Amino acid sequence: MSRDTLSDEKVSAEVDVLIVGAGPTGLYAAYYAGFRGLSAALVDSLPEPGGQVTAMYPEKRIFDVAGFPEIKGRDLISGLVEQADRYEPTYLLGRYATDLTVDSRGLLVGLGDGSAVRAGAMLITAGIGEFTPRPLPAGDGWLERGVVHFIPEIAAHEGRDVVVVGGGDSAFDWVLALHPVANSVTLVHRRARFRAQDGLIREVERLDVPLLTGAEVTEIRGDEHRVREIELELSGGDTKVLRAQTVVAALGFTAELGPITEWELDLDKRSIKVDTTMRTNRERIYAAGDVASYPGKVKLIATGFGEAATAVNNIAVELDPSVRLFPGHSTNTG
Ligand SMILES: Cc1cc2nc3c(=O)[nH]c(=O)nc-3n(C[C@H](O)[C@H](O)[C@H](O)COP(=O)(O)OP(=O)(O)OC[C@H]3O[C@@H](n4cnc5c(N)ncnc54)[C@H](O)[C@@H]3O)c2cc1C
Structure with missing residues (x-):
């Protein structure tokens, strides 16, 4: 104004x-x-x-x-x-x-x-x-339908398949917080190395959480209500589809x-x-x-x-x- x-x-x-x-x-x-x-x-x-x-x-x-x-x-x-x-x-x-x-x-x-x-x-x-919040490029239009930057209530994601995108401390913090309640948690990072503190990375490595590096989210698919799956492009050029009802864009601010x-x-x-x-x-x-x-x-x-x-x-x-x-x-x- x-x-x-x-x-x-x-x-x-x-x-x-x-x-x-x-x-x-x-x-x-x-x-x-x-x-x-x-x-x-x-x-x-x-x-x-x-x-x-x-x-x-x-x-x-x-x-x-x-x-x-x-x-x-x-x-x-x-x-x-x-x-x-x-x-x-x-x-x-x-x-x-x-x-x-x-x-x-x-x-x-x-x-x-x-x-x-x-x-x-x-x-x-x-x-x-x-x-x-730094936006997730492929997430355009999916905010409020499963793509989030914040999780005010962890319990709201109980039983869901969650994909956390990012490689810093907050991405790892979200994985640790969501793991006990979610059906599955997967961490996706587009670079080969994480920026998060070593201690956090070690804590997540002890869990049954797939850590996909060199992977970029290229497409989010779902219906008018919610995200259903995301497509990743892997470093070798292959694609991979993950089931997800929540996508946490932890790309910083x-x-x-x-x-x-x-x-x-x-x-x-x-x-x-x-x-x-x-x-x-x-x-x-x-x-x-x-x-x-x-x-x-x-x-x-x-x-x-x-x-x-x-x-x-x-x-x-x-x-x-x-x-x-x-x-x-x-x-x-x-
Ligand atoms: C990883 C990390 C760990 C930390 N650990 C500790 C710790 O252990 N102990 C400790 O004491 N401190 C810690 N800090 C620092 C602490 O978080 C800050 O000192 C504290 O948050 C400052 O609070 P604040 O309310 O002054 O500002 P902020 O927390 O920065 O809040 C300011 C708010 O103002 C809003 N805002 C700004 N401009 C506008 C505008 N024009 N219109 C509308 N909204 C606006 C912003 O969106 C933001 O929400 C840590 C910081 C980080 C990043």
């Missing part, structure tokens, strides 16, 4: 705080906004919340989140969503924040689908940028800060400079998590949580100078 077409007629949500990026930092910020009595909307280019965790390592165990000696990526994100749900934030998933207009009523942010959000303030928790770089924010390479309150150089616009930059910054989930709390408390004061910066203790709220 271009700036001159951004208007209140396009507004689909009106909130105190628009959070751009539903990764761990944005999700925690949504909880915190609610805790401060602020309404919040989360916009994310991905169809699922969780940012890098959901996109790249939902099945991996994380050991450095405070309070959890170890927790699977997917479980951490479920917990964050559940925590935020208490205050019912609005989710605008599968949409990009593209345009920004500042006027006397606050901020008007245009989304890639032509709608807009009106907000008193914005918290940018855009991580390393908007993620776009591209990440771009994109339109945010045009919002007249002070940038430090691919990050946004903030002060100790997490405010950017522009009024009512804050940043937290991987995308926020200041001297000594360490990009970790734990850091993002603290920054989200700092940002939201300072937003609360900027929106209403009569409220206190310190939120009080959650233990006193019941």
